[in-house]
Amino acid sequence: MNAFERALLVAARELAAERRHPDGFVAALTFTGLLVLMESLAFGPGQARQPGVASALFWIAILFAATLIATRSFDRELEDDAIDAILVLDGGREALYAGKVVAIAIVLAIVALAAGALSLVLLDLEVALAGHLVLIGVLGILALAPVIVLATLLALRVRARVALVPILSFPILIPQLVACTQGAAAALTGDAAVALGWTGILAAFALVYGVLGLTIVPAAIE
Amino acid sequence: MRHVPENASLNDVTVVLDDRPILRGISLELARGLTLLRGTNGAGKTTLLRAFAGLVPLARGRRSVPGGPPLYIGHRPMLLRGLTARENLSFLAAFRGAIASDVADTLRKWGLGDEMDRPIERLSAGQRRRASLARIETEQMPLILLDEPFADLDTDALVRLRAALNTALVRGQSVLMATHMHHELDQDAVNRYVIDDGALRET
Numbered sequence: 001m002n003a004f005e006r007a008l009l010v011a012a013r014e015l016a017a018e019r020r021h022p023d024g025f026v027a028a029l030t031f032t033g034l035l036v037l038m039e040s041l042a043f044g045p046g047q048a049r050q051p052g053v054a055s056a057l058f059w060i061a062i063l064f065a066a067t068l069i070a071t072r073s074f075d076r077e078l079e080d081d082a083i084d085a086i087l088v089l090d091g092g093r094e095a096l097y098a099g100k101v102v103a104i105a106i107v108l109a110i111v112a113l114a115a116g117a118l119s120l121v122l123l124d125l126e127v128a129l130a131g132h133l134v135l136i137g138v139l140g141i142l143a144l145a146p147v148i149v150l151a152t153l154l155a156l157r158v159r160a161r162v163a164l165v166p167i168l169s170f171p172i173l174i175p176q177l178v179a180c181t182q183g184a185a186a187a188l189t190g191d192a193a194v195a196l197g198w199t200g201i202l203a204a205f206a207l208v209y210g211v212l213g214l215t216i217v218p219a220a221i222e
Numbered sequence: 223m224r225h226v227p228e229n230a231s232l233n234d235v236t237v238v239l240d241d242r243p244i245l246r247g248i249s250l251e252l253a254r255g256l257t258l259l260r261g262t263n264g265a266g267k268t269t270l271l272r273a274f275a276g277l278v279p280l281a282r283g284r285r286s287v288p289g290g291p292p293l294y295i296g297h298r299p300m301l302l303r304g305l306t307a308r309e310n311l312s313f314l315a316a317f318r319g320a321i322a323s324d325v326a327d328t329l330r331k332w333g334l335g336d337e338m339d340r341p342i343e344r345l346s347a348g349q350r351r352r353a354s355l356a357r358i359e360t361e362q363m364p365l366i367l368l369d370e371p372f373a374d375l376d377t378d379a380l381v382r383l384r385a386a387l388n389t390a391l392v393r394g395q396s397v398l399m400a401t402h403m404h405h406e407l408d409q410d411a412v413n414r415y416v417i418d419d420g421a422l423r424e425t
Contacts, residue, residue, distance in 0.1 A: 001319050010356050013313050017304030022342060080342075080350075082302040082310075088275050089317055 003098075006091055011106075017076060018107055024072030024183055025107050032115035035061040040122045049123050055184035058119055059140065059177055065111050066144050067165050068102050070152040078156070087221065097149060097217040105145040112137055128190030136195060139202035140180035142185065144202035146209040147172050154220050167179020176205050228288060229253060230274060230365045230396060232345075235283030237269055237420075244269040245282070246420040252365065252396045255412035257385070259400040266420045267400035268296070271367045272399065287363035290318070297368045299354040301342045307336040307353035315360045325360050332356045332382055348374045358386045366390060368399040 001009075018025055039057045077083035080090050086092040116137065119125060127133055129221060151169035155161035183198030237244045243244040244266050252274075261267045271280045273285060275294035294300075301310040311325045329338040332352045337345055342353065351374040359368060371383060390397060391410070401407070408414065414425045 001317065006317060009313060013302065013305065013309075017302055021304045032303040077301055079303050081296055081300045083312055084275075084277055084294065084296060085300040087277060088294050088412060089314075092291075092317070095317070196388070200227055 003091055003094060006095035007098035007102065010033060010086070010095045011161060012097060014073060016105035018073070018103070024069040025111065026070045027072065028111045029114055030211060031068060032065050032111055033118055034060040034183050035064075036115055045123070049125060051185040051188040052181070054119060054123055054125060055181045055188065057160050058115060058184065059121075059180040061115060062108065062112055062129065062133065062141070062168070062180075063144060063173065063217070065115075065199040066108050066141075066148045067152075067162075067169070069107050069111075070100070071162050071165055073104060074152050076157060079202050083156075084203075093218045093221050094214055096221075097153065097213055097218065098210075100149045101145045101213070104149060105141050108145060108154045109138070112141060115139070119137075125188060127188055129187045129192055130194060132195040132199070133187035134191060135181060135199050136183040136202065139206060140176070140183070142206035143176045143179070143202045143209065146213045147176070148219065150209070150213045150220065153217060156221070159164060175203065179205065198215065230287045230292065230398075231271045231285075232270075232273060233286070234271055235285065236281045237273055237278050238281040239269070239278065243281075244420050245273060246419075248273075248422045249283075250415070250422060252398055253412050254390055254394050254396050255409050256397045256399065256407065256410050257415065258407060259314055259411040259415050259417060260397060260402070260425075261417035262402070265417045266419055268369055269420075270417060270422075271296070271369050271398065271400055273347075274365070274367055275357045287365055287367060291363070292365035292367050293357060293361050293363040294367040295354055295357060295371065295375070299342070299350040301350065301354060303343040304338045304341060307342055307345065307349075307356075309358050310342060311353065311357060316340060318361055318363070320361050325356075329353065330357045331359075333378060348376060348379065351375060351405075352379050352382070353387070355383055358383075358390060362390075362393070362395070364395055366395055366397045368401075368403055369396065371399065372403050402405075 086096050147169050151165045154168060155164040158164050160200045179198045183195050186194035229252050233249050235245055235248045259267050269278060275292055307329055308325055315325060326338060334349060334352055337349055342350060355371060372380060387397060415422050416425050
């Protein structure tokens with residue numbers, strides 16, 4: 001079994017556990033849904049509909065949702081020391097990291113889809129470039145997930161990891177957050193060139209942090 | 223020429239956790255067969271097993287485990303909640319490249335025929351322990367590390383565990399077991415050690 005297959009195996013295991021006990025998914029979905037709702041009420045329909053505001057709040061909600069999903073996922077690993085069974089194995093640490101990134105990205109994509117649909121309905125948003133918006137969404141999630149998973153692994157044995165994960169990861173994620181927000185706003189307003197420009201940057205972030213995570217994760221877990 | 227052990231070994235290993243030395247310069251080469259490890263609570267038995275498993279950082283020394291990563295079964299079941307016993311064992315066997323189709327048969331032998339498809343958290347502590355120990359048979363690694371494997375087991379499971387261990391020993395696998403029930407296994411053991419305050423001595 002090669003490294004790619006091992007990572008997929010971990011991702012499948014994670015998704016199976018999340019399907020049976022969707023604690024992280026439900027918490028993230030509730031949180032993002034409420035944030036979108038509160039945003040529409042707090043800002044009022046005029047201001048909340050502005051592409052920049054709507055995009056920024058959506059991605060901030062996704063960022064917190066990613067933290068919730070990742071910390072819950074690793075809480076489950078720590079119950080009964082399930083994580084140790086993987087860490088013992090050859091290539092287990094890298095597979096754990098990569099598999100978690102894939103699985104958490106998939107769960108986050110479902111949350112983002114639901115939150116995005118809610119935003120469109122509640123804020124009555126018009127989407128000029130739907131394909132570009134989806135691309136920004138996919139690449140944004142792929143750019144966020146590696147950093148969140150890495151930060152969760154670094155904070156794994158810390159009791160206050162729910163607080164520590166955002167503290168560790170959010171400063172690193174500011175450029176990704178800017179790219180997601182600007183790219184989504186451009187897709188909403190119909191500026192294809194700008195939106196595509198941000199997708200390139202997000203793809204680079206996803207690649208760099210994905211590879212960086214794989215490189216440092218064995219030492220980071222120890 | 224440097225001595226390269228063909229068996230799993232620790233060479234002058236020191237482990238420090240929370241600024242406290244838990245293992246102090248331990249050297250141990252495991253022969254094929256059963257090696258028993260005794261010691262009072264907190265003496266360092268679990269840390270020694272985890273050092274063999276590669277689960278604790280070594281402050282000094284070297285660890286060698288030829289033949290692939292060991293099978294380590296600790297105090298807790300080490301199975302993921304949300305998955306069934308069958309799913310957990312199939313995942314771990316598949317990761318190692320073992321044949322996962324044996325998992326159901328093995329779990330039946332361990333008395334979990336009706337329970338293997340229930341999420342692991344719905345099983346009793348003893349049933350979870352059985353599922354965890356069934357990995358001895360589904361993964362069949364050259365080195366098996368067991369930390370108090372008799373805890374939480376009823377008589378049937380004890381018999382099953384003894385049978386699984388006997389099979390493993392006949393196959394030539396090495397088993398390092400930390401246990402307080404050493405009297406029952408003394409006759410089967412090829413080596414016996416006592417660990418005291420992080421230092422090891424043979425008995």
